[in-house]
Structure formats: C-alpha cells, structure tokens
Amino acid sequence: MKKPLIAVGTGVVLGLGVGIAQAQDGEAAAKELGCTACHAEATKLVGPSYQDVAERYEGDEAKILETVQDNVENGGSGNWEEETGGTPMPPQPDAAGETEQLEAIASWISGMAE
Template sequence: MKKIVTALTLTAAAIAPAMADEALAKAKNCMACHAVANKVVGPAYKDVAAKYKGDKAAVDKLATKIIKGGSGVWGAIPMPANPQVNEAEAKKLAAWVLSAK
C-alpha cells in the first residue's frame, strides 16, 4: 500500500507543473490557435518542441515570439503579438511548449 501511495504522490507531483503551465496557456488564450498534439491555426506544441530540440537558446527565442509575435517560420499565417503576456510568463510558457511530446 505504501508503494502505491508513494507512486501516486510522485505522479501527481510530476503532472502538477505541466497542468499549471497548460492553465497559463489557456488563460493567455494560446490554446485558441495551438494544441499540444495537433496543428490548429499555429503548429502543435510537440512539433515546436521537436524543431527546437537541443537549442539552448530556444526558451528565450520562443518567449520573444510569444510576446512580439512572428511570421514565416511555420507558414504564411503570422503569430500575433501578445502584450498581455509578461516576460516571466512567456518564459514559463516557452519552457512548457518545449517539454511537449
């Protein structure tokens, strides 16, 4: 019984940060154009994570794109600027996006 409780506790602890970042993505309206596993208007987060895998500057690059917007990387539809997202939130969102599988 103790092993089951420990396993559940560890699982809940691992899931909690991911859910908190998903909540932030929903609160900042990111999920209107993106999803974790499939393309909506913008790319799937798992595709973004794959593209930037191993890029040590990816969090900063994506955080800047989240705030300022961008175009041309994923097709003709530009990503609008998101001035309602501050730098700390953008970095948290970028790190979460890069962890998508």
C-alpha cells in the same frame, strides 16, 4: 542503508510530482494567456502544435522560452510557413511580460519532445 533509499525514493517521487505540477501550470498558463486559441498540444490549429515546437527545438527549454517570448512580444512570421500557410502570429500584448507564465509554458512544451 534503507534510509538513503527511502530518501532517494522520496526525492524521485517528489521530482515526478514537480514535473506534473509544471505541466499543469504550463497548460493552465497557455489557456489563461489565450495561446490555445491558435495552438493545441498535438494538432495544428492556426499555429503549430506544441509538440511540433518541442520537436523543432529538441526540447531545449531555454530556446523555446526565448522563441515564445520573442513571438509574444514582437509577433512572428516565416518560421512555420509549412504549418501555417504563411499566417503570421501577431504580437500578444496581454501575454508580453508575463515571465513566470511564459516560463511555465516553455517548460511544459519542452517536456513534449520525443
């Protein structure tokens, strides 16, 4: 009986470790791709905070990824008027196509939903 409990316990610990690693990877990717020049975790800079994005999309990682990829490739405007005062997000050609890093960012952001 103890072996299954230990195995489950280990799986939970390993699962938590993966979540922490993904968050670190997402935060590191956001810094590396230059996202943090305009976005911060909890406060609005030029663009909305990552927490605001997570809440708007209700932590839906797939929707966050889709939105991030679209805005990185094409730029964006009009979706965050109240936060940005109408300042558009220009396309980010250095980040476009960086699928693995954008996935890590989306995962990190989705984890901030309350």
